[in-house]
Amino acid sequence: MKRRTALATLGAVSLGVAKSSLLMGGTATTRPLKMKKERVHTDILVVGGGTSGAIAAIQAGRAGKNTILVENGSQLGGTTTTGGVAYPGLFFAWGKQVIGGIGWELVQDTVLLNDDMMPDFATPHGRKHWEHQIRLNPALYSLLAEEKCIQAGVKIRYYESPIEVNYSQNKWTVTTIGKGTHTEITCGQLIDCTGNAFTTSLAGFNVLRETETQPGTLMFTLGGYDVEQLDLGFIQRQYDKAVANGEQVEGEFYSIAALLQNAGDNVQHIAGADSTTSETHTTANINGRASLLRTLRFLRKMPGCRNIKLVSMKTETAVRETYRIDGLYQVSHDDYVKGKSFEDTVSYSYYPIDLHDTEGVIPKQLDEGVVAKIPLRALIPKDSKNLLVAGRCISSDRLANSALRVQASCMGMGQAVGAIAALASDQKRSPIDVPINDIKRLIEQHGGITPL
Amino acid sequence: MSIENNYKAICYCLILLCFSSSSFAQRKPIAHFSVPTIRMPADTTIAHLKVFRDQVVDSISEKRPAMDTLFEERTSDGVPIRYYRHIFSNVCHDGECRPLNLTLYWNITGRYLGFLLSPREYLSKNDHEPFLEYEYRRLHHILTDSLSALSSISYTELTNEMSKEMDTDLDGITGATAKAVLPHIVSGAAYTTYQLWHYVYGKTQTEVKNLTIKSLTPSLVIQILKSTDISDQQWALNHIKDNMVWDEELINMVMPYISDGNYNFAEQALNAINAEALSNPSMQRGLLRRFITSNHSIKRLILNKFKEGPSLNPDVVSQLTTHLSTFGASITVEILDLFEEMAVVNDTTTKEVARLLINPNRFVSLGAYRYLSAIPTEDKSIKKQLRQFKRKFSKEIKQIEI
Numbered sequence: 001m002k003r004r005t006a007l008a009t010l011g012a013v014s015l016g017v018a019k020s021s022l023l024m025g026g027t028a029t030t031r032p033l034k035m036k037k038e039r040v041h042t043d044i045l046v047v048g049g050g051t052s053g054a055i056a057a058i059q060a061g062r063a064g065k066n067t068i069l070v071e072n073g074s075q076l077g078g079t080t081t082t083g084g085v086a087y088p089g090l091f092f093a094w095g096k097q098v099i100g101g102i103g104w105e106l107v108q109d110t111v112l113l114n115d116d117m118m119p120d121f122a123t124p125h126g127r128k129h130w131e132h133q134i135r136l137n138p139a140l141y142s143l144l145a146e147e148k149c150i151q152a153g154v155k156i157r158y159y160e161s162p163i164e165v166n167y168s169q170n171k172w173t174v175t176t177i178g179k180g181t182h183t184e185i186t187c188g189q190l191i192d193c194t195g196n197a198f199t200t201s202l203a204g205f206n207v208l209r210e211t212e213t214q215p216g217t218l219m220f221t222l223g224g225y226d227v228e229q230l231d232l233g234f235i236q237r238q239y240d241k242a243v244a245n246g247e248q249v250e251g252e253f254y255s256i257a258a259l260l261q262n263a264g265d266n267v268q269h270i271a272g273a274d275s276t277t278s279e280t281h282t283t284a285n286i287n288g289r290a291s292l293l294r295t296l297r298f299l300r301k302m303p304g305c306r307n308i309k310l311v312s313m314k315t316e317t318a319v320r321e322t323y324r325i326d327g328l329y330q331v332s333h334d335d336y337v338k339g340k341s342f343e344d345t346v347s348y349s350y351y352p353i354d355l356h357d358t359e360g361v362i363p364k365q366l367d368e369g370v371v372a373k374i375p376l377r378a379l380i381p382k383d384s385k386n387l388l389v390a391g392r393c394i395s396s397d398r399l400a401n402s403a404l405r406v407q408a409s410c411m412g413m414g415q416a417v418g419a420i421a422a423l424a425s426d427q428k429r430s431p432i433d434v435p436i437n438d439i440k441r442l443i444e445q446h447g448g449i450t451p452l
Numbered sequence: 453m454s455i456e457n458n459y460k461a462i463c464y465c466l467i468l469l470c471f472s473s474s475s476f477a478q479r480k481p482i483a484h485f486s487v488p489t490i491r492m493p494a495d496t497t498i499a500h501l502k503v504f505r506d507q508v509v510d511s512i513s514e515k516r517p518a519m520d521t522l523f524e525e526r527t528s529d530g531v532p533i534r535y536y537r538h539i540f541s542n543v544c545h546d547g548e549c550r551p552l553n554l555t556l557y558w559n560i561t562g563r564y565l566g567f568l569l570s571p572r573e574y575l576s577k578n579d580h581e582p583f584l585e586y587e588y589r590r591l592h593h594i595l596t597d598s599l600s601a602l603s604s605i606s607y608t609e610l611t612n613e614m615s616k617e618m619d620t621d622l623d624g625i626t627g628a629t630a631k632a633v634l635p636h637i638v639s640g641a642a643y644t645t646y647q648l649w650h651y652v653y654g655k656t657q658t659e660v661k662n663l664t665i666k667s668l669t670p671s672l673v674i675q676i677l678k679s680t681d682i683s684d685q686q687w688a689l690n691h692i693k694d695n696m697v698w699d700e701e702l703i704n705m706v707m708p709y710i711s712d713g714n715y716n717f718a719e720q721a722l723n724a725i726n727a728e729a730l731s732n733p734s735m736q737r738g739l740l741r742r743f744i745t746s747n748h749s750i751k752r753l754i755l756n757k758f759k760e761g762p763s764l765n766p767d768v769v770s771q772l773t774t775h776l777s778t779f780g781a782s783i784t785v786e787i788l789d790l791f792e793e794m795a796v797v798n799d800t801t802t803k804e805v806a807r808l809l810i811n812p813n814r815f816v817s818l819g820a821y822r823y824l825s826a827i828p829t830e831d832k833s834i835k836k837q838l839r840q841f842k843r844k845f846s847k848e849i850k851q852i853e854i
Contacts, residue, residue, distance in 0.1 A: 062781055064813035086524075097715060100749055108752060120686075122714050127604045150814055151785075231679070366601055445780035447748030 035182045039099075042068045042155070043425045045174055045187035047162055050078020051088070051407045052391035052414030053193030054145045055102045059418025061152030062102075062446055065425055068185055069154050070176055072161040073316075076145040078195065080407055081138040083318030084219030085266060088407035089133030092121035093350035093371045101448030102418075107134055110141045128363060129352055129412025157183070165190070165203040172386060174199070182289065187419035189431070190387050193414065196276040197323040197381075197393040205381040207323040212397050214320035214356045215251075216273020218288030221264045222299075224309035232257040235302045242298060252291050259295070264311075268292070269356060275319040279332075288317035318406065320356060320392075327395025328432065329377035336400040337366060342375035345451045346420070346434050346443070347412035349374055351403040372403065373451050376432065376439070379417055385430045388417040412448070419443045455850065482574065484592035485566030488559050489679045490533040494525035501662065504655050522659055532560045532667055536568075537661045539651055543643045550576055552644065556651060561676060561687040562661040564595050564652045577640035587638050594636065595652050598683070601636045602649045603757055609633065610642045661687075670696045675707055686717065692724035703735055710742040711819075718750050722757050730761030740768045744775075748783065755786050764794045772803045777808065784808070785819035794825045802827070806834045809841050818845065818852055 044059040049071030057069040069076075079085050088107060091099045111118060114137045125132045149156055155275035159376045167173075172190040176183045194198035195208040239256040242248040252269055253259050259267045268291060273284035292313065299305045334340075337353065349372040351365035368371070379388050380394040389395075389411035392405035403409075417431075419442040427438075438451040494590060500522045520681075523536050535558045542549040553573050557565040569575070575583040575591070583591070610633055637645040678689035689709065696702060709721035729735050736758070738790060743754045758764060772787050779787065791801065808820035821841050824834060842849060 060816045062785075062813075064781075064815055092715070095714075097747075097749060099735075102782075104749060105752060108749065112756060118716060118719055120716050122716055124599060126599065126601055145731065151818075151852055153818065155851070209840045447752075447780070 018123075019134075021160055022377040027173065027329055028131065033180055035178055037182045039184045039186065040068070041186045042066045043187065044068070044189045044191065044421045045070065045172065045185050046191045046193055046418075047174065047199045048078070048195060048391070049073070049076040049145075049149075049158075050082075050193060050195055050391065050410075051080055051103075052195075052410040053078070053191070053415075054149060054225065055106070055411050055414030056191050056193055056390055056421070057154045057156075058102050058145075058148050058152045059443075059446060060422050061149065061154040063422035063442060064417060065422045066138065067152070067154045068157060068187070070157045070160045070174075070185070072159065072164065074158055075142040076138045076149065076156075077138065077142045079318050080136070081145075082314065082316050084138060084314035085217070085318050085407070086136045086138035087130070087133040087208075088411070090129060090136070090350045090406070091408045092132060092367055095122050095124075097121075097447060098371050099347040099412040099416045101412070101443065101446055102148070103408065103415060105447060106141060106144055106411075109135065109144050109169035109335060110136045113137075113144070114140055127363075129363065129365065157181075157291035162199055165199055167203065167385065167387075170386065171254060172203075180291070185415065186259045188386060188425050191390045191417050191421055192325075192387065192393070193391050193417075194276075195319070195322070195391045195393055196274075197325045197389065198276055200325050200381050200384075200387065200389060200393070201323065203381075203384070203387065205387075206326045207393075208326055208395075209323050210321070213272065214276070214289065214402070215269035215271050216275075216284050216317045216319040217266055217268050218285075218292055218314065218317040219266065220268075220292055220313040221262070221311040222260070222296075223263065223311040224307040225260070225305050227260055227263075230260060230304045232260060235260065235299075235305070238302060239298065239434055248294065248298060249291065253295065256299075258298075260305075268295075270317055271318050273319045274322050275316070276322050281294050281316070284317040284319065289313075321398075321401065322393070324393045324401060325377045325381045325389050325395050327389070328380050328382055329375050329395060331372075331378050331394065331396040331404065332401045333397055333399035336372040336396075336403055337364075337370065339366075339370040339372050341373055341451065342377075344376040345373040346376050346379070346416040346436075346439055347374045347409070348372065348449065348451055349404050349409035349412065350407075351406045351409065353399050353403050354406070355399060355402040371451075372400075374404070374409070374413060374416070376416075376420065376436070379413065379420075380432055386424065388421055388431050390414045390417040415443060415446065415448045416450075419446070419448070472560075481571055482569040482588055483566065484588055485557065486559075486564070486592075486596060488534050488565055488682070489676050489681070489684050490527070490531060492527045492531070492533055494528075495534060496526045498524045498526065499764050500524060501658070502659055504659075506644060509625065522656060522663075524663060530667070532664055532671060534565055535656075535663070536558060537651075537656055539648075541647065543647055550580070550644075552647065556648070556656075558652075558657060558660045559681075559684070560660070560664045561679075561681075561684045562657045562664075563681065563683055564598070564657075566592065567595070567648075575585055575641065575644055577638075577644075579640065581640075583638070583641070587641070591638050591641075591645060591648070594638065595649055598653060600649060600782035601633075602646055603653065605633060605636070605646075607646065610637075610646060668693070674702070674705070686720065689717065689720040689724055694726055694728075698729035698732055698735060700734065703729075703732070703738055707738045707742065710739070710746070710754070712747045712750060715749060718746075719753060722753050725757060725760075727760050727762060730757070731763075733765050733767070736761065736765040740771055744771075748780075751779075751783055752786065755783075755790050758790055759793050761794075764790070764796055766798075769796050769798065769801060773784075773804050778803055781813050781816050788819045788823045792826045795827070797827050797829075799831075802829055802831065802834060806831075806837055809837050814845070814848065817841070818848060821849065822847070822852065 013114050043065040044060040044067045046053050046069045054076040057067050060067040075081055097220055109277055135247050160173050160176040162176050164175040172187050174185045201207050236257050243250050270288045274280035296310055299308050352365045354363045391410045394404055396404050420431045420439055423434045423438050443450050467791040501519055502522050504520045522563050524532055525534050526532050528782050541552040543552050559565045588808050665703050673692055676684050706721050709717040739754050743751055776784055805820045805823055811817045824838055
């Protein structure tokens with residue numbers, strides 16, 4: 001045998017031995033993975049499984065409609081869970097519940113399963129509206145949201161994002177890309193709950209954006225220090241000096257003392273944070289994390305903070321404001337603070353005007369008795385058909401949006417659009433043509449609260 | 453209560469009334485009191501040595517937390533009736549300090565009761581003028597308000613510095629006092645009002661509650677529940693313990709709280725009901741009556757409470773079954789979950805639920821399928837319906853069976 005042939009034979013033999021021993025363990029060589037291309041049809045498609053999207057999908061499913069929920073992350077709940085702002089509010093106004101239904105049910109069940117207690121809603125919150133927000137276990141919330149979706153027959157598609165949205169013959173076709181998937185989803189009713197009006201934008205409708213948007217926040221928890229032993233005044237002065245020297249970024253922490261008192265929580269401000277695209281969201285995440293690391297290093301040099309620890313950190317920078325739809329009606333600041341009633345009101349909203357900027361935030365509470373209302377027209381992009389929007393990208397001016405964007409209001413809107421889409425599907429009408437009384441009846445049948 | 457005790461209680465109230473209107477001379481004590489939960493005379497006083505970290509007050513005066521005595525007054529039966537603490541402090545403003553020397557009283561539930569100034573002691577304002585009678589009354593009124601804006605106003609906000617931030621004008625009456633602060637203080641005595649309010653609602657209040665909890669008995673809980681003060685009632689609801697006997701009296705006292713009027717009361721009342729209490733048919737029937745008339749949020753709480761009981765009362769099952777399809781899809785499915793969890797099996801219920809298999813809303817029909825699949829049934833018709841349903845909705849069933 002020639003040497004070359006002998007080596008080749010030897011190689012084949014040893015490969016054969018190796019292969020057979022490996023295969024005994026169950027390993028098999030498979031062909032390279034191909035993108036799974038498929039076309040699916042559903043009555044209702046919800047894009048975005050965040051604060052409003054999960055609720056919209058559950059409502060549509062519970063109304064008996066075939067519903068698909070596309071979420072580009074790995075869990076439901078969005079800002080409440082992935083963003084870590086796990087204290088939704090406000091559900092009660094002036095001692096009375098104004099937002100109920102599916103969002104409230106999720107909150108209620110999360111509280112019960114974690115042996116937590118609700119805040120005292122009968123006690124007026126005064127300037128401290130956050131005392132009426134409900135501290136939740138976000139992991140539990142995400143589990144329950146998923147379970148309720150499944151029980152409602154909602155088909156969840158994680159890790160998928162729309163790349164194309166077309167309307168033809170009264171049907172929407174949304175093409176999504178995910179891990180190994182390329183899917184064309186055809187639906188009768190499309191609901192945009194991306195929070196960034198992303199689907200609306202892809203569908204070809206104009207969207208609105210401020211020159212300067214509210215900052216985002218990376219949620220984290222600090223530990224390893226006793227706040228009562230700290231000289232907060234000294235640390236604040238040192239921090240101010242570090243900002244003046246350019247070692248720290250102005251506006252990132254409007255109060256370093258508040259950061260220490262709250263052990264992290266919702267204090268950081270990341271300018272320009274935008275979750276609309278992979279590119280902008282990457283930047284927001286990197287900026288949020290860099291800010292945290294910079295601040296952590298600074299704090300560890302402060303007296304009493306030598307052993308300060310980063311106890312937990314959320315995976316994404318939570319975002320407050322990006323794009324809003326240009327809707328059939330724009331809720332104005334004046335509408336909001338006066339609690340203007342509309343013929344097509346579908347949900348309440350109650351929160352102070354709460355614009356965060358580089359100076360921090362000084363919420364402006366609503367006058368006693370005022371509860372804002374959300375008209376259906378603010379949830380429908382101009383010139384669109386069979387398209388609804390819920391969440392912070394509601395059609396509104398900036399100041400109204402600073403209050404409308406909060407979680408309880410988004411949950412109320414989510415349930416409303418889920419119900420409207422289900423009725424529009426049943427009645428073969430566009431959402432704007434669905435009788436308001438039908439909408440209210442369906443929402444109320446599912447525990448929601450609608451204004452008179 | 454004995455005649456002697458009644459007499460003592462009347463005398464005690466008369467003394468309080470006398471105190472409330474007696475600020476006319478410095479030689480007499482100045483006292484203002486609200487009504488306590490337990491209106492009985494004190495028999496013994498117990499001194500509790502505590503470390504009080506009056507955070508706001510100490511940070512103002514730059515004092516470190518120190519030991520102080522909290523006094524507890526008890527009846528001859530050993531029932532706590534109120535607590536008090538002597539306050540010796542200074543009120544400082546613009547580098548000038550005035551002494552603050554009075555006694556603060558708390559109810560057994562931690563609620564502020566009143567204050568007492570010894571003879572020759574008085575409170576004074578910025579201009580060193582003593583408080584007038586109406587100003588003592590106003591102070592008492594402010595201290596009674598646990599929700600006062602003073603809770604969220606910082607010490608610096610009392611001055612004009614913060615007034616810019618609050619977008620308010622200076623008051624022009626007390627010079628530096630911000631206009632927005634005026635409604636919450638005794639005019640000319642912002643710092644005194646502020647400090648006293650923070651003493652009242654500071655760490656002492658927590659200590660008071662903790663001490664009462666240590667000597668809490670079922671009969672004391674009932675007495676507190678009977679209080680006319682709503683915060684006392686709420687406190688009692690939150691402290692109903694497992695050793696309580698759920699007789700008709702207690703059921704009838706707790707049940708009215710389970711209504712649409714106040715979500716927290718309903719939640720707290722339901723939390724107070726334990727598994728043993730749920731074994732009482734009167735309790736379950738009472739809860740059912742509340743369920744029928746309550747809103748969606750309270751309905752859900754009641755259904756969850758039923759799950760904690762040993763079993764579901766037949767009357768409750770019957771009523772829920774009769775009205776099953778009238779509650780709306782979400783509550784209907786929750787009732788089916790309850791039936792499944794409590795292993796409710798009877799022909800009437802099974803047949804009623806089987807009717808829901810053809811409900812046009814798939815969420816409801818799947819809920820019915822889930823229940824019927826979980827219970828044993830020999831009914832051939834139902835078995836056939838289940839097989840048909842399973843064939844028709846195999847994908848949907850697969851999804852919910854994850």
